[in-house]
Amino acid sequence: MRIEPSKDADVLVIRLRDYMIVDSIDLEEGIIAHLNEKGDVVEIKILDASKTVDFHELVVHIPSGVVA
Numbered sequence: 001m002r003i004e005p006s007k008d009a010d011v012l013v014i015r016l017r018d019y020m021i022v023d024s025i026d027l028e029e030g031i032i033a034h035l036n037e038k039g040d041v042v043e044i045k046i047l048d049a050s051k052t053v054d055f056h057e058l059v060v061h062i063p064s065g066v067v068a
Contacts, residue, residue: 001014010048010049010050011049013044014046016041016042016044018042021035021043022035022037031047
């Protein structure tokens with residue numbers, strides 16, 4: 001998993017897996033889930049990230065049993 005703030009735009013990209021993106025859905029305004037050919041979420045993109053994400057307080061919780 002990679003979490004990358006964009007240097008060119010106010011966007012935070014959370015890449016969960018390295019699969020080709022074939023579709024996307026809006027989870028809510030400004031939050032987009034990108035899907036692979038099976039419909040699995042492989043990337044989450046947060047637009048206007050500085051308005052919704054506090055990068056100093058960013059914490060990632062991985063549930064037990066999940067292999068990263």
